[in-house]
Amino acid sequence: MSVFDEQPPLINHKELCQWLKNNYSFFKIKDVKLRSLNSERDINFLIKGINNKKYVVKISNPKESFEQLMYQDVLIKHLRLNKKLRKIYPEICHKNILFFKDKKQRNCPVRVLTYIDGNMYAKSKINNEIEKSFGRILALQSIQLQSFINNAAIRKFDWDPSNIKWTKKFINLFSGFNKEIIKDAIYQHDNFVYKNIKNLKYSVTHGDPNNYNVIVKKDKIIGLIDFGDSIYAPSINDLAIALSYAFMSSKNLYQTLKNIVGIYNNVYPISSDEIYSLLGLIKSRLVITLVMAAKQRKKYPDNKYLSISENNAWLLISKLHKVDPYFFIAVVRDICHLEPINNYSKLIKLLNNHSYGSIFDFKLNNVNKKIVNFDKKSLLLKTNPSNKKLNTLVEKFLKNDVGIGLYKEKRKVYKSDHYVSSLNSLERREVHLGIDIFVKENTPLRAPLNGKVIILHNNNFKYDYGPTVILEHNIKRFKFYTLYGHLSEKCLKKLKVGQIIKRGDWIGDIGGYKVNGNWTPHLHFQIMSTLLNEVNNFPGVGEKYLLNIWEQISPDPNIILNIPQTFFSNKDKKEIILSNRTKNIGRNLSISYREPLHMLEAKDQYFYDEHGRKYLDCVNNISHVGHSNALVHDALINQNLKLNTNTRYLYNIINEYSDRLLKTFPKKLNKIFFVCTGSEANDLALRIAKTFTKAQEVLVMDNAYHGHTNSLIDLSPYKFNSKGGEGKKDYVHVLRMPDDIRGKWTAKNRNWINKYIEEATELINKKFTKKNLLSSFFFESILGCGGQVVLPKNYLKNICKLVRQKNALCIADEVQTGFGRVGDNFWAFQEHDIVPDIVTLGKPMGNGHPIAAVVTTEKIADTFNNGMEYFNSFGGNPVSCAVGNAVLDVIENDNLQQNAIIVGTYFVKELNKIKQNFPNYISSINGKGLFIGIDLIQKGNFLLPNQKLATDLINNLRHEGILLSTDGPYNNVIKIKPPMVFKKENVDFVCSEIKKFLIHKDKK
């Protein structure tokens, strides 16, 4: 027979008072008064002794083991050894345990302890401070108990939540949903406690820190009493038991958890295994309470203590039944400063480094997207329309664009009780954990990566997911999941649970309003690092106050979708930017395309606009080594954080960079002047040439552009001969551009190059006499503004020879063509077997940072040093040099010069194929390396340049996501000069779109 089956002591108060007076000196007072205290199995009295000091007289059940009572005394003494805890436990006042005979003449053991004067936790108004204090006391107690062991503690005990197998046979005491709850708790005990039990740390435990054994005073725990249930068990039992009662006094389970567990863990760290079992233990304790109550109520209907917490236990276990056990673990891990999801950082790293296929048959970044807001400011929800109305509004808003519903958006669409937070009923789950993609009904879906179907379910409640697919993925043994909600029913028929899915495989179609949970057709796409305890479904929204946990459970799905971040953060409207620009900025700055582009970010050879749309950049040769190159950026900021000054001070980076840059030139060219722009470089080159030659006249090529300053507009027929230009100045002389298509002499004439050379010879000899001395000849080796025209073989060699005969300088403008772009050589002039006297550099030199230079010979530089200082505030500053150096690093490290020849040659070859198929539209493919032009004509007539076709083509391809520009004297040349990281696949894309455009043109 156990102590629970024996009736508690039956006491005659008068006899007891006398007995106490006889046996304890501190009760030798006149009037001993007994006040009964609640207890489950002992009979306890509060008594005032000598000096009004309060004592508790504990009269134990006659069946109580004497050894157990002795043990409790030893335990209390041990706990009181800890200074921080001493006052928390009662002092033992008896020397020996004596026996008192009750009404039934049974020998009942008696102990006397001091009384801790305060309120029971169960009867107190609990606040954060009390809970924190409770956590601290429990932790200190756990620490103190680690150094205590006693054989009497090692026993099997029904109230031990780490072993509730015995309760299974009482399940039938319950019925209906209550039974379900109990069964579920027992099942979770098996999973989370029993299977993990070997991983739990054991020690003696208090065993019953319930809210009637905890004493509170002035927002603090001042006492912890009753050691009758102390056993050797998992140390974490005490925390679990304490929580199972503390939760009963709490409206906000999360806050209580945070207060008690947070402090407990700070004082005495909890292991992840203990966290794993915590909820299981809490619920197990509640199961014990409920089973005991059901059992005992029948037997001892009078003992109120037995069922005192029964109602509260039902309320609490029903609440906890709704808490996902894995979610609870994540919450407690977070409270204990662990990653809520074990190995989350590793998983995210893997996810970020993985490559994904498109989720649709089209690429999300190749279409215009619009953000569909469902937050409280949402205009779509302004009139709080029924969902059907909302559909029409969304469709009207999107037109043909794809809608994007935001991750982590706090929404006001989730209304039912289903969304009440399980850990705090005052909070709701309303933060969206996926990304919604609004596309047309029946749009097919593709798996973005290999996986396996693990959940296929129709969540066919209003506003739920409708047909849903969940795939399991495995990257390097890390499992994670992706969810696709609001599909049509087709996936339920065509897919099977367990089916292996390859990246790109069909996994469903977007469902319509009727089947998808009554939503506007869209995909709810979500990533999950864990499935939690879900079998059919998965929460698509989470609590804001637990967002740091949800973020780890459902990381940003954009890791897979890869929509540029700026699309989400952009607040600027294109129309406003445009109108402000017109207001603030001079109007002769042109804007590309009929429909201007508002770019938000760029990387390598791609741009991303305000619609999160990706564009292949085929024209920005300034971003030579690719947009937003990290190495160049780092070089810039690192140097900028160290030193940025001007050339009047000494710093070594200017020497390092100059050495390296000059090595790319023929030996003779060994002096460098740094400036900031191509114009500045050409302007300085002109000044140097004039100083060196003491001459004024200048020779240039027709259609050339050398810069925007006064002097350079004069040297740029491209400018001075066109709209707004003032025509040619007398000191400027223009050589005809050798144009093999529609020039004075064309390739039809075998001798055509010589004809141009002869004409130039005549001009040079005639114009430059002793009166009109020639200072310099400016040339680009490939005329960019002339229409990507490569100067023919021997042309430059001959002209330079003639120029030198006139003691003038040859100045190669490499502003566009330098730094490996032509492929075979680092500088385009090297293709012509000449060594200029001066070379000017710019554009690609700093990958967008304003740095340019003039390179010349020692002799010329010396002559230029005529007493007048050359000072440039910014030219050659340390930051610019660091940037220039980094650009050279990337060109070298990434073999970009080699890439220019491989990809450039392939490009020209592919364009020539198009030319053969469309001789009516294309007359020639010009250029070298990644500096290419397509000459467009009308009706197959070389002599009819087709400016309209060129403009149409670039505007059309802009809508296909390709950026090109037009140039040449007739603006009929498509200019191609992309970042040097351009790839063959980019070439294929451009060529296929050009072909499509021309085929379409043909059909018209």
Ligand SMILES: Cc1ncc(COP(=O)(O)O)c(C=O)c1O
């Ligand atoms: C051949 C050439 N030289 C010089 C320049 C002027 O360079 P910047 O615009 O840096 O002043 C340009 C600019 O387009 C150019 O194409």
